[in-house]
Amino acid sequence: MNCIIVDDDPLSRQVLRDLVAKTDILQLVTECSTAVKAINVLNKERVDLMLLDIQMPEISGFDLLSNLERKPLVILITGHKEFAAKAFEYNVTDYLVKPIEFARFSKAIQRAHDLFTLSSGANTDGGSFYVKVSGSLVKLNESDILWIEALENYMTINTLKDKYIVHFTMKSLQDKLPADQFIRVHRSYIVRKDKIDSISDDEICIGEERIPVGRTFKKELNKSINLL
Structure with missing residues (x-):
């Protein structure tokens, strides 16, 4: 699956980059430090999964999701547990709280991959x-x-x-x-x-x-x- 990382914190992007590198089914397209950059990438590239931070300056992760007409699978990432209930109002695949352990990351990616497979099967083979x-x-x-x-x-x-x-x-x-x-x-x-x-x-x-x-x-x- 093609994925992008959207997070304003360089250290967090590095952590996510390392996790993605350890996951065979993921191919990192690019990293974005702002929601505006993410929108540009989503308009130009095929993105199957977005690893999205919630708290970012100017446009938050929630605001980004609200303004996307067509969005990829989304795993929300944050340092705050209290956003969990709101997160699933956006029909996200999963919700990860920093610091992220590889085992928990892998579970979220597998869930996303299962949904991606279901979607691909439904779209390519009617019925x-x-x-x-x-x-x-x-x-x-x-x-x-x-x-x-x-x-x-x-x-x-x-x-x-x-x-x-x-x-x-x-x-x-x-x-x-x-x-x-x-x-x-x-x-x-x-x-x-x-x-x-x-x-x-x-x-x-x-x-x-x-x-x-x-x-x-x-x-x-x-x-x-x-x-x-």
């Missing part, structure tokens, strides 16, 4: 995407998916053939699936519309599986079904 299972990439046909369930720090993709455990966020996976075929019915569930067998007030059935319907999702579900 299917790839997930990482036991170190291998497995192709999933969207038409085989029954429902997706979020469980703590992972998700299960339930298909006609098998169940797959993946480490994505619910939102990132929902964004990759076609909205005309999949719908979120609960904060922890996404279902494929044409696999729904029945709907009641507070649950839907897919085969023998009973899936709860959240109150905030019920209206959208009712709008999306074909009712005679």
Whole structure:
């Protein structure tokens, strides 16, 4: 993955540069000391991942993300833990607090790489995407998916053939699936519309599986079904 470092502190950039150099799946495009320089690079180069400091002069990392129409995967980096909640409002891949240990950095990069692989698979092969299972990439046909369930720090993709455990966020996976075929019915569930067998007030059935319907999702579900 092509990445850039955006941080106003030279020492921090050096640390990140060393971490990137130790990571085989990353290729450093350049370093930027300001958000303005980063914008120029993003407009000219293909960037898959941005390692972005939050606290920078003039334009902060949050301000930069707010002004990007199309942004790469983002790992936010800061010396302050209190920004964590706000960070994930920007749908970032991960949030690292300085000083950064290589093991924690590697985990964040692997998460970004998994999302990158999912995105690449979805874009290059319509109707299917790839997930990482036991170190291998497995192709999933969207038409085989029954429902997706979020469980703590992972998700299960339930298909006609098998169940797959993946480490994505619910939102990132929902964004990759076609909205005309999949719908979120609960904060922890996404279902494929044409696999729904029945709907009641507070649950839907897919085969023998009973899936709860959240109150905030019920209206959208009712709008999306074909009712005679």
